[in-house]
Amino acid sequence: xxxxxxxxxxxxxxxxxxxxxxxxxxxxxxxxxxxxxxxxxxxxxxxxxxxxxxxxxxxxxxxxxxxxxxxxxxxxxxxxxxxxxxxxxxxxxxxxxxxxxxxxxxxxxxxxxxxxxxxxxxxxxxxxxxxxxxxxxxxxxxxxxxxxxxxxxxxxxxxxxxxxxxxxxxxxxx
Amino acid sequence: xxxxxxxxxxxxxxxxxxxxxxxxxxxxxxxxxxxxxxxxxxxxxxxxxxxxxxxxxxxxxxxxxxxxxxxxxxxxxxxxxxxxxxxxxxxxxxxxxxxxxxxxxxxxxxxxxxxxxxxxxxxxxxxxxxxxxxxxxxxxxxxxxxxxxxxxxxxxxxxxxxxxxxxxxxxxxxxxxxxxxxxxxxxxxxxxxxxxxxxxxxxxxxxxxxxxxxxxxxxxxxxxxxxxxxxxxxxxxxxxxxxxxxxxxxxxxxxxxxxxxxxxxxxxxxxxxxxxxxxxxxxxxxxxxxxxxxxxxxxxxxxxxxxxxxxxxxxxxxxxxxxxxxxxxxxxxxxxxxxxxxxxxxxxxxxxxxxxxxxxxxxxxxxxxxxxxxxxxxxxxxxxxxxxxxxxxxxxxxxxxxxxxxxxxxxxxxxxxxxxxxxxxxxxxxxxxxxxxxxxxxxxxxxxxxxxxxxxxxxxxxxxxxxxxxxxxxxxxxxxxxxxxxxxxxxxxxxxxxxxxxxxxxxxxxxxxxxxxxxxxxxxxxxxxxxxxxxxxxxxxxxxxxxxxxxxxxxxxxxxxxxxxxxxxxxxx
Numbered sequence: 001x002x003x004x005x006x007x008x009x010x011x012x013x014x015x016x017x018x019x020x021x022x023x024x025x026x027x028x029x030x031x032x033x034x035x036x037x038x039x040x041x042x043x044x045x046x047x048x049x050x051x052x053x054x055x056x057x058x059x060x061x062x063x064x065x066x067x068x069x070x071x072x073x074x075x076x077x078x079x080x081x082x083x084x085x086x087x088x089x090x091x092x093x094x095x096x097x098x099x100x101x102x103x104x105x106x107x108x109x110x111x112x113x114x115x116x117x118x119x120x121x122x123x124x125x126x127x128x129x130x131x132x133x134x135x136x137x138x139x140x141x142x143x144x145x146x147x148x149x150x151x152x153x154x155x156x157x158x159x160x161x162x163x164x165x166x167x168x169x170x171x172x173x174x
Numbered sequence: 175x176x177x178x179x180x181x182x183x184x185x186x187x188x189x190x191x192x193x194x195x196x197x198x199x200x201x202x203x204x205x206x207x208x209x210x211x212x213x214x215x216x217x218x219x220x221x222x223x224x225x226x227x228x229x230x231x232x233x234x235x236x237x238x239x240x241x242x243x244x245x246x247x248x249x250x251x252x253x254x255x256x257x258x259x260x261x262x263x264x265x266x267x268x269x270x271x272x273x274x275x276x277x278x279x280x281x282x283x284x285x286x287x288x289x290x291x292x293x294x295x296x297x298x299x300x301x302x303x304x305x306x307x308x309x310x311x312x313x314x315x316x317x318x319x320x321x322x323x324x325x326x327x328x329x330x331x332x333x334x335x336x337x338x339x340x341x342x343x344x345x346x347x348x349x350x351x352x353x354x355x356x357x358x359x360x361x362x363x364x365x366x367x368x369x370x371x372x373x374x375x376x377x378x379x380x381x382x383x384x385x386x387x388x389x390x391x392x393x394x395x396x397x398x399x400x401x402x403x404x405x406x407x408x409x410x411x412x413x414x415x416x417x418x419x420x421x422x423x424x425x426x427x428x429x430x431x432x433x434x435x436x437x438x439x440x441x442x443x444x445x446x447x448x449x450x451x452x453x454x455x456x457x458x459x460x461x462x463x464x465x466x467x468x469x470x471x472x473x474x475x476x477x478x479x480x481x482x483x484x485x486x487x488x489x490x491x492x493x494x495x496x497x498x499x500x501x502x503x504x505x506x507x508x509x510x511x512x513x514x515x516x517x518x519x520x521x522x523x524x525x526x527x528x529x530x531x532x533x534x535x536x537x538x539x540x541x542x543x544x545x546x547x548x549x550x551x552x553x554x555x556x557x558x559x560x561x562x563x564x565x566x567x568x569x570x571x572x573x574x575x576x577x578x579x580x581x582x583x584x585x586x587x588x589x590x591x592x593x594x595x596x597x598x599x600x601x602x603x604x605x606x607x608x609x610x611x612x613x614x615x616x617x618x619x620x621x622x623x624x625x626x627x628x629x630x631x632x633x634x635x636x637x638x639x640x641x642x643x644x645x646x647x648x649x650x651x652x653x654x655x656x657x658x659x660x661x662x663x664x665x666x667x668x669x670x671x672x673x674x675x676x677x678x679x680x681x682x683x684x685x686x687x688x689x690x691x692x693x694x695x696x697x698x699x700x701x702x703x704x705x706x707x708x709x710x711x712x713x714x715x716x717x718x719x720x721x722x723x724x725x726x727x728x729x730x731x732x733x734x735x736x737x738x739x740x741x742x743x744x745x746x747x
Contacts, residue, residue: 049251049659050634051517051550051575052608056250056308056334056362061469061492062520088256137710139252 048140055139059085067142073101073119073150084142090134097121097150106150123148183209193218212236219243220654220679222260222284223704226734227268239278239303240265246682246728247632248657249283250308253684253726255710257741263290264739270297278303278329285309291316295323302354303329313338314365321347329357331384339365346371355379359386361410361441369395377402386410389443394422400429408462409433411441418448427452440464440490447475457482461509464490466516477502487511487543492518493529493550500533504540512546513537517577528577531558531584538565546571553584554611559593563600572597573608579635579660582612589613595620598628608632618642622649630655643667647674657682665692672699680730691720693727697747704736705729705747 067084080100087093094107106119121133125144133141133148187210190196200210216239219225230237244260262284269276276298286309294301301324314337320330321344346368348355355375360367367390376382376399384407387396391412400406416423426449436456445468460483465471469492471479476495480486486507493515495503503510515529531554538544538561545568554576574594583590590611598604598621605627609617613636621628622645629652637643643663646656647670656678664687675681675696690707697705708726736746 047579047660049248049253050579051520051577052251052632052634053517053520053550054250054308054334055252056336057466057516058520061467061516061518137252137255139256143252 048143069123069145069147071097071100071148071150073103074152074155076101082148084145089138090141094121094133097148101150103150118153120151120153121148122151180205180209184213187213191216215239216278217241221730221732222262222265223734223737224679224730224732227265229733230265231268231272231274235272235274237269238275239280240269240276241280241282242284243282244284246657246680247283247655248659248682248684253659254728255708255741255743257285258708258744259737259739259741260284261290261739262286263293266290266294266297274298275300277301278305280305280307281309282307283309285311286316287311288313288316288319292319295319300326302326303331305329305331305333306335307333308335310336314340314342314344314363317360318342318344318347321345321352322349325349325352326354327352328354328381330355331357331359332362333359335362337363339363341365343368343371345375348375350374350378353378353380356381357384357408358382359384359410361386361388361412361443363388363390366390373398373402379403380405382406384408384438386440387412389413392416393426393449397422397426397429400426400433404429404432405435406433407435408438409436409441410439410464411443413444414442414449415444415446416449418446423449423452431455434459436460438462438464440467442468442471445470447471450475450479454479454482459485461485462488464488466490466492466514468492469494469518473499481506483507485509488513490514490516492516494518495529495533497529497533497536500529501536501540504536507541509543510537510541511543513541513544514548515550516548517550528552531555534558535561535565538562542566543568545569548573548575550575550577552577553581554590554593555583555585556588556590556593556596557583557585559590560596563593563596567600567602569597569601569604571606572601572604573606573632574610575608576611579610580612589616591617591620595624598624603627606630609636610634614638615642615645618645622646625650627652629653631657633658633661635660637661637663640664640667640670644670647671653677654679656680658684658686660685662687664688668692669696672696675700675703675729676731678731680728682726682728683724684726686723688724688727689720690718690722690724693724694720694747696729701735702731702733703729704732706740707745707747709743709745 068081069084070079071082072079082096082100084093087096091107098104098106103119106121122130123133123145124147125131126146183206187196187199190199193216196210196214200207211233213236214234215236217230217234217237218241219230220243222242222244242262242265245254245258248254249258260283262281270293277300279294286306291312304320320327367388369391372391373395376385382403383405385399385403387410389412393414393416396411430452433456437459439453439456439460439462442465447470450471457479463483463486465476473494473496476491477499480503484506487509489503489507489510489512491514495515517528529551531551534549534551535558542565544566547569551574554574582588591614594609594617598607604625607621607625607628615638618637621631628650631646631650631653640663644667646653647667663683668688669692693705693707697703706728707724708728740746
């Protein structure tokens with residue numbers, strides 16, 4: 001089991017059933033340096049909290065503090081934009097999305113309840129991977145989210161799949 | 175000494191202003207302890223969970239000014255979950271109940287609710303000064319309560335807080351009888367303010383010395399305010415946008431010329447650079463300039479402005495100034511003591527102007543009085559740091575942040591160990607250090623060996639093994655705060671000298687190699703430490719394996735045991 005430079009296994013995307021493995025950390029494994037994991041200087045801003053600029057300063061100096069990202073919803077004729085800096089957490093964001101598209105129940109997918117809602121909210125992160133909303137702490141999410149998509153659950157292969165398994169069917173290209 | 179009457183001792187102690195001196199004095203003997211505790215009016219508590227309100231009141235019943243700090247420093251960078259703790263309410267409640275004559279409250283990184291502010295405003299009739307830095311949890315309703323009720327308010331200073339705007343009229347809540355304001359800073363507020371009420375407030379507060387406006391106060395209002403308050407020492411402009419050919423702008427220029435006492439300038443939250451020349455007349459006497467919230471000012475404009483500021487002692491700026499601009503600072507600002515250069519672009523855009531080791535070397539050569547530095551840079555070299563160390567042996571605070579956290583020496587590709595080693599060896603008075611770039615255990619060997627006065631050390635993505643952390647813990651005798659992220663330090667280092675942590679305020683370790691088992695061991699051995707494990711994320715296992723790595727650990731000495739307000743995801747072992 002590989003550890004990434006962040007050492008945060010919980011946030012590492014991998015294919016497979018959630019909570020699977022049950023393997024124990026091998027604590028003797030040498031921690032890899034930042035560059036080992038992320039190569040040259042390309043992805044240096046993928047890390048939470050680096051460079052260490054205070055959150056207040058981030059909000060007020062950069063982009064005027066706004067964090068607009070595009071939101072697409074399967075079946076909707078045009079996209080919308082939402083400002084992530086206006087929300088304090090996932091529940092507020094989901095409410096905003098529901099109002100934006102007039103579609104309710106988007107948040108159900110986050111609670112791991114199968115078949116309750118036909119839509120699943122996902123986002124593309126800085127690595128270009130599509131992630132299910134809600135796994136990582138809110139601040140980490142706002143720093144890494146590039147765009148949002150409200151996907152039709154039925155678009156994924158198979159029926160009655162656990163939400164996390166739907167990610168198998170997604171490619172990096174939208 | 176026991177033949178001195180207490181009044182004499184008390185009078186002598188009056189001359190001791192630093193809390194450290196008072197702490198030392200109180201350890202001499204019982205009688206000194208007793209005299210000191212009854213006469214102490216200013217109390218500083220660096221970690222609000224190290225003691226509790228009851229103990230504060232019991233020991234210092236005559237406290238009039240309280241300073242409290244809450245969340246760990248890394249909370250600034252989103253490493254601490256939102257509701258970790260640091261609530262001020264219990265403190266205010268306890269002091270109100272005990273009849274403490276509170277006059278001043280200074281808070282940093284604490285959660286301040288509107289209820290707290292309301293209770294504060296109504297409980298202390300002599301309340302004079304409220305300073306909130308990097309706090310959250312309150313709205314403009316809380317500010318309205320302060321404005322309405324604190325009849326003798328002198329200072330309301332809000333620095334970099336997250337404040338919800340309730341679109342109320344908090345500024346209008348200062349009654350017409352309020353004339354006592356000396357300092358008013360609401361630059362961090364997002365919403366509109368009643369500009370007419372502000373103008374009237376400024377007009378009647380003849381002792382106003384410091385005024386920092388938010389972006390909602392337009393330039394023409396600024397002009398009217400300055401006409402009413404030419405005695406200001408410290409000005410934070412709101413927005414600085416106008417047509418430079420307009421009459422309003424012309425009036426502003428004249429108003430500014432009359433403000434001969436302004437020594438500190440900040441703001442320019444929105445700016446039309448063509449309006450900047452209006453401030454040139456006051457630049458000559460400026461000792462402090464903060465343009466770090468003004469991304470709209472380009473390098474050439476910055477340079478033009480700074481050329482006028484020959485007496486500058488403190489400069490906060492964005493890296494848009496560039497190495498060339500720093501060269502201008504170096505040749506102009508010979509009195510410079512503190513420099514902070516913040517990044518202007520976090521996302522590495524194309525053509526991103528940033529500063530390098532060149533700018534820093536220039537500053538060190540031109541500004542021999544430099545003692546405090548925060549420098550975000552694109553690259554660094556050992557040679558540069560060695561030169562800086564030679565030029566500026568007086569650093570008290572030295573914080574270097576390379577935008578790429580593990581970047582090596584830009585010329586030699588070597589780690590930056592030697593450069594930082596030179597800094598700690600040369601700067602014998604160094605109290606605070608942040609290191610970055612490619613660093614091995616060697617840099618920590620140097621720090622442990624030379625940084626004798628070091629009190630705070632920040633480490634990220636550095637070191638090779640436990641040895642690194644051990645060098646620091648063994649060597650830095652005055653270490654108070656150690657914060658480490660993403661570095662390969664583990665159990666051996668953590669447990670080598672458990673007694674050390676009682677001599678320190680706190681230790682933060684995240685994304686390191688320490689395990690649950692080691693943290694439990696530490697907690698067992700040291701009952702006067704709170705060892706907190708912070709578990710974010712969905713899977714909170716009931717009893718994690720001792721061999722599992724801990725993602726975030728925060729430990730601190732305390733007299734009062736595990737805190738009772740810890741949220742679900744924080745475990746005190």
